[in-house]
Amino acid sequence: MRHSLPLAPQFYVTAPQSCPYLPGRMERKLFTSLQGDEAQLLNDSLSKQGFRRSQNVLYRPSCAECSACLSARIRVADFKPSRTQRRVLKRNAHLSRRANAPWATEDQYALFRRYLDSRHADGGMADMDIFEFAAMIEETPIRSRVVEYAATDANDGSSDLAAVCLTDVLDDGLSMVYSFFDPDLAGDSLGTFAILDHVEIAREAGLPYVYLGYWVPGSPKMGYKAKFDALEVYADRRWQTLTSPEAFSAKTQPLSTDPIAEQVARIDLPDTMNGRD
Known part of the structure; x- marks a missing residue:
């Protein structure tokens, strides 16, 4: 009988393209x-080392002259909502939550299209x-859920989809892969509400973190993440509490990114992928 050891993953780098967060900069990804069986x-x-999932790919920024993008996560046990965030929770208390297997529906796509056309055309x-x-x-090889938030009509029992979040379940938390919401309800701060509710889901499940994706200092699109309490960012190969957003600069620096070979060499892989017992 032949036995085959799991192969170590191979890493690649994308070609440079315009950065979607900071004007005048170029991005590339590792x-x-x-x-396979080791995907989860x-x-x-x-994910603990700053990577994010997109379908069956894991990536993190590897820009030649910029290190602005920082993976961010909320430390659930220490999180306390601000006064504004408590108002957001109260404003959306009528919404019901449904967590389903990762299966796309026409209602989700209709909401997704309205969201894109309004905010990211x-x-x-x-x-x-x-x-x-x-x-x-x-297309997810790991444990994922689609979390829907809907308002139910008390008269006929029908529900209107307000927000959707594709969420991965990690061994140490929830990773919010992608969220979208009804643009007509922008004033209800549904994006913030979804994060707050995921903190509650993680707390109920005994998971210590909620991963939010990348916080980018200097980017208006990503500034909202710094408003969450007990936030950590992955910088200099370790998680650091974000006590002062101003301490992290979005300035370009030609020597801020190590060569690709060095980056890959410092990635910690699961023991089974390193050939260790």
Whole structure:
């Protein structure tokens, strides 16, 4: 009988392209595929090192002259909502939560299209059709959930979808992969509400963190993440409490990013992928 050891993942770098967060800068990503029996283990391990999942790919920024993008997560046990965030919770208390298997629906896609057309009409997802949307939701080799928030009509029992979040379940937390909401309800701060509710889900499940993706100092799109209490960012190969957002600069620095070979060499892989017992 032949036995094969799991192969160590191979890492690649994308070609430079315009940065979607900071004007005048270029971005590139370090990435690897996420597949096979070790997918969940790899996702758990690399998420702790600043990587994010997109379908069956794990990636993190690897820009030649910029290190502004910082992976961010909330420390659930220490989190306390601000007065403004408590108002957001109260404003959306009528919404019901449904956590389902990662299966795309027409209602989700209709909401997704309205969200993109209103807020990101010129973004990278602007031309995404229903089949590509279904792939984004359903092509996941790990434990994922689609969390829906809906308002139910007391008269006829019908419900209107208000917000959706694709969420990965990690061994140490919840990772909010992608969220979208009804643009007509922008005043209800549904994006903030979804994060606050995920903190509650994680607390109920005994999970210590909620991963929010990247915080980018200097980017108006990402500034809201710094408003959450007990926030940590991954910088200099370790998680640091974000006590002062001003302490992290978005300035370019030609020597801020190590060569790719050094970056890959310092990635900690699960023991089974290193050939260790």
